[in-house]
Amino acid sequence: MTDLIMPWISGTLLIVGAFFYAAGTLGLLRFPDVYSRLHALAKADNLGLGFVLLGLALQAESIAVGLKLLLIWPLALAASAGVSYAIARRADSLGVKPWCKDSP
């Protein structure tokens, strides 16, 4: 029974993950300034990574391998959160102004 359902659940999770990755990349391309782009990368891409890893973990041949895949997520989250704070802070200290709707 699980053999029958598992590939479908896994495949769905991978597709959902791919959607968030695509949305994150779209945000990176379309958003107007460094701060907004960080939102797209920090949130959408990380969520996409979470779904992709969960989908892959369901296909893993052992529990340990599945957990190893899931372990990537908190590590990538920690790195991404730290890096986006560092980039935002540096941009702010360099005087990069946030984009406003009224400005061209």
Add this chain to the structure above:
Amino acid sequence: MSLIRILWLRVLLFACLWWILAEGRLDGWLLGGVAVIAATWTSVALWPPPAHGVRLTALPGFLAFFFANSVRGGWQVALMALRGRRALQPAFLELPLNLPAGAPRILLINVLGLMPGTVGIELTGDRLRLHVLHQDLPVVAEARALERRIAALFGATT
């Protein structure tokens, strides 16, 4: 929690990590044992046990809150990306923090970057500057909710 119990918990945690990294194989446990002891020793040196003990009973609630909000944050920014820049109305915001300095605040800033609408810019003293994707988002209320969760996690008072 007593010191011995904390040490045993950490040893157990690092042993689990080794088991995962070795993908469940049993032939590397000699090296694994050395790695577990070294990791425990390092963790005690970097994060002495009594300071900021995490309450394990509050951990599931915090993780559930975190997952729900990451999905919401990701979904929201994905919709904004599909609509393009007309969906944005960014603003800077100053948020006075109620959490004690150290691990609780660092966790707050990092998690805020994954929550809907906010990215931390700079922490000076007790005030955190945030970048908000849309100024009408209820970010302050959500940041306060996150603060309460983190306070419960560390057993601190806000």
